[in-house]
Amino acid sequence: GGTDMQYRADKHGNMLSGLGFGCMRFPLTADGKIDEPKAEEMLKKAIDQGVNYIDTAFPYHNGESEPFVGRTIKKLGREKVLLATKLPMWKINTMDDVKEPFESQLVRLQTDHIDFYLLHALGKERWEVVKALDIISYLVEQKKQGKIRYIGFSFHDSYEVFEEIINY
Numbered sequence: 001g002g003t004d005m006q007y008r009a010d011k012h013g014n015m016l017s018g019l020g021f022g023c024m025r026f027p028l029t030a031d032g033k034i035d036e037p038k039a040e041e042m043l044k045k046a047i048d049q050g051v052n053y054i055d056t057a058f059p060y061h062n063g064e065s066e067p068f069v070g071r072t073i074k075k076l077g078r079e080k081v082l083l084a085t086k087l088p089m090w091k092i093n094t095m096d097d098v099k100e101p102f103e104s105q106l107v108r109l110q111t112d113h114i115d116f117y118l119l120h121a122l123g124k125e126r127w128e129v130v131k132a133l134d135i136i137s138y139l140v141e142q143k144k145q146g147k148i149r150y151i152g153f154s155f156h157d158s159y160e161v162f163e164e165i166i167n168y
Contacts, residue, residue, distance in 0.1 A: 005050030086120035
C-alpha cells in the first residue's frame with residue numbers, strides 16, 4: 001500500500017529507508033525466547049510500510065535473532081530488504097574466529113550475501129586486532145565473491161580512534 005517512508009540514497013546509490021528495523025529487542029515469550037508470531041508481524045508491518053534496512057547481529061537474543069530474521073525475511077522476501085549483521089569482535093583472536101562466524105551467519109540468515117557486514121563495537125583494542133590479523137583483506141575477498149556487498153563497523157570509542165579507522 002501507500003507509504004510516507006522517506007528514503008536516502010547512500011554513496012553507492014542504494015535507497016535506504018530513513019527508519020531501520022533493529023533486531024536486538026524483539027518481544028519475548030514468558031520463557032524469554034523471541035515471541036516469533038509477534039516479532040514476525042512487526043517485521044512484516046515494517047517492510048509493508050517501506051522499511052528496508054534490517055539490522056541484526058550474532059549475539060542478539062542469545063544468538064537467536066539471526067536465525068529468526070533469516071527464516072522470516074526468507075518468507076517475507078529477501079529481495080525487499082538490505083540486511084545488516086555484525087562480526088562479534090570481542091570473540092576474535094585468530095582468523096578462524098572471523099571465518100567461522102561469517103560462514104555460519106550466511107547459513108543462519110538463509111542468504112547467499114549480507115548487504116552490510118559490520119565489525120561489531122569497534123574501539124582501539126579491537127581495531128588493533130583487525131589490523132594485526134588483516135581482517136579487512138578477508139572481508140574484501142568475501143566482497144569480491146559476492147558474499148558481502150558493503151563492509152562497515154559499529155563503534156564505541158573516541159573521535160581520534162574513529163578517525164584512524166575511517167582513514168585506514
